[in-house]
Amino acid sequence: MPVLLHRMRGCTLEHSLADDKFLIPLDLPVAHFLFILRKRLQLQFKPEVAIFVFVKREGMKKHEMPLPTNTFETVFAEFGFEDGHLPLYYSTENTFG
Numbered sequence: 001m002p003v004l005l006h007r008m009r010g011c012t013l014e015h016s017l018a019d020d021k022f023l024i025p026l027d028l029p030v031a032h033f034l035f036i037l038r039k040r041l042q043l044q045f046k047p048e049v050a051i052f053v054f055v056k057r058e059g060m061k062k063h064e065m066p067l068p069t070n071t072f073e074t075v076f077a078e079f080g081f082e083d084g085h086l087p088l089y090y091s092t093e094n095t096f097g
Contacts, residue, residue: 001026001076001086005037008054008063008091013041024072031068037090054089055079063089 003022007013017040024033034051043049054063058081066075072086080086 001072001080002084003072004085004087006087006089008089011091013043013049013092017041026071026073026076028072029068030066030070030072030075033072034068043092048095050093050095052091052093054091056087056089058082 001024003024005017005020005022007017030053034053037053038051041051043051052065054065055075056063057079064079066079076086
């Protein structure tokens, strides 16, 4: 499934992704994608930084956070666009102050 990954406004990361397009298998859990994203953003050695992924329904302004246990098949069925892609947004939060 094609996924377009966008950085949310207000994200305070120093690093950004070199590529914002991913092909993700439908049976991949969201939690595993977060692990892959942490490695790509070079956050594996920064436990104080939490990363969150959000999805947005087509035509809506509000972002929602998918459950980490959901597979991308479930997320795409609920939030995927009619043209066949899923836009994702990521942001970080400092969890220890």
